Amino acid sequence: MHEPLQRLRRSVLYVPADNERAVAKSATLSCDAIIFDLEDAVSPDTKGEAREQLRAFLQSTSRPKCEIVIRINPLAGEWGTEDFLTARACHPDAILLPKVEGPRDILDADAALDETDAPRSIRLWAMIETPRGLLNAGSIAELGRDPAARLSCLVAGTNDLVKETRVASRDYLTPWLLQIVLAARAGNLTALDGVWNAFRETEAFARECARARAMGFDGKTLIHPVQIAPANAAFSPTSEEIAEAQAIVAAFAKPENRFAGVISVEGRMVERLHLEHAEALLKKAREIKEKGE
Ligand SMILES: CC(C)(COP(=O)(O)OP(=O)(O)OC[C@H]1O[C@@H](n2cnc3c(N)ncnc32)[C@H](O)[C@@H]1OP(=O)(O)O)[C@@H](O)C(=O)NCCC(=O)NCCSC(=O)C[C@H](O)C(=O)O
Numbered sequence: 001m002h003e004p005l006q007r008l009r010r011s012v013l014y015v016p017a018d019n020e021r022a023v024a025k026s027a028t029l030s031c032d033a034i035i036f037d038l039e040d041a042v043s044p045d046t047k048g049e050a051r052e053q054l055r056a057f058l059q060s061t062s063r064p065k066c067e068i069v070i071r072i073n074p075l076a077g078e079w080g081t082e083d084f085l086t087a088r089a090c091h092p093d094a095i096l097l098p099k100v101e102g103p104r105d106i107l108d109a110d111a112a113l114d115e116t117d118a119p120r121s122i123r124l125w126a127m128i129e130t131p132r133g134l135l136n137a138g139s140i141a142e143l144g145r146d147p148a149a150r151l152s153c154l155v156a157g158t159n160d161l162v163k164e165t166r167v168a169s170r171d172y173l174t175p176w177l178l179q180i181v182l183a184a185r186a187g188n189l190t191a192l193d194g195v196w197n198a199f200r201e202t203e204a205f206a207r208e209c210a211r212a213r214a215m216g217f218d219g220k221t222l223i224h225p226v227q228i229a230p231a232n233a234a235f236s237p238t239s240e241e242i243a244e245a246q247a248i249v250a251a252f253a254k255p256e257n258r259f260a261g262v263i264s265v266e267g268r269m270v271e272r273l274h275l276e277h278a279e280a281l282l283k284k285a286r287e288i289k290e291k292g293e
Pocket residue numbers: 013014015016019021022023025026037040041127129156157158159160161194195222223224225
């Protein structure tokens with residue numbers, strides 16, 4: 001089952017599942033998706049409490065209306081099974097698998113979901129944040145082309161990547177981030193950029209979002225509510241882009257261009273591939289408008 005690729009995922013906020021105030025606040029925020037985290041944001045001592053709190057919250061009427069994702073610990077590790085069963089009981093839109101190293105990690109999670117008769121609507125997201133995961137990003141993403149597979153999104157884990165590779169700054173991550181984008185495109189998947197830790201640095205964050213969009217990412221993972229509006233703005237079509245797309249659609253709609261493969265619009269060569277892009281952009285703009293933004 002393929003879901004529409006262009007689901008809005010501009011702003012995807014991590015919420016530590018053991019932080020009661022943050023969990024409660026999540027329902028009031030205007031991010032496109034939330035990742036409730038049972039992995040690195042939750043200390044070993046509070047894993048059990050975090051699971052119970054998350055289950056109660058997501059089964060209550062306070063459950064947020066946006067796309068809901070739960071990040072579990074690695075399935076084969078100490079907390080994986082309990083996390084998985086909690087996530088499954090919460091009926092999320094997706095389960096996010098950390099530190100994915102190869103297609104086997106996705107297939108194992110797929111099989112675990114099937115064993116619990118999980119509906120196909122529950123998707124899998126994969127974090128690419130280890131050297132092996134990066135080297136295997138292409139074969140992981142290939143699963144996105146399998147209509148029976150649940151894989152839907154690749155998420156860059158820049159903190160772990162920095163730790164694992166020992167690079168000194170994000171500049172050196174760029175080729176690997178582009179590799180994640182490329183793999184995602186090959187597999188028809190959403191590509192989400194990693195987090196920006198210095199959440200009080202709003203201008204630097206806006207520049208980072210613009211750079212991520214220019215690299216081809218569909219959205220950014222976030223750690224603090226203050227990052228939602230800049231991410232939504234950066235990953236939304238601009239008014240210039242909308243006007244340009246409208247001009248392309250209008251030009252191809254003219255009777256004389258009905259069968260044309262290539263035309264000229266405002267002094268630029270435009271082909272049908274540009275029309276496809278323009279239509280997708282306008283669809284995204286409509287969805288954003290429907291959200292009331
Ligand atoms: C970074 C924080 C620890 C900062 O917390 P704090 O100092 O409490 O922030 P504020 O006082 O400014 O908070 C203001 C209000 O906003 C709420 N809040 C804060 N963060 C969140 C959030 N993420 N979601 C929802 N609500 C949030 C506070 O509760 C305050 O509200 P109120 O109480 O009503 O006044 C904190 O922001 C935080 O914990 N962020 C998330 C950290 C996290 O999840 N980390 C794991 C994911 S990152 C990662 O691992 C990526 C990847 O794997 C990699 O390797 O890179």
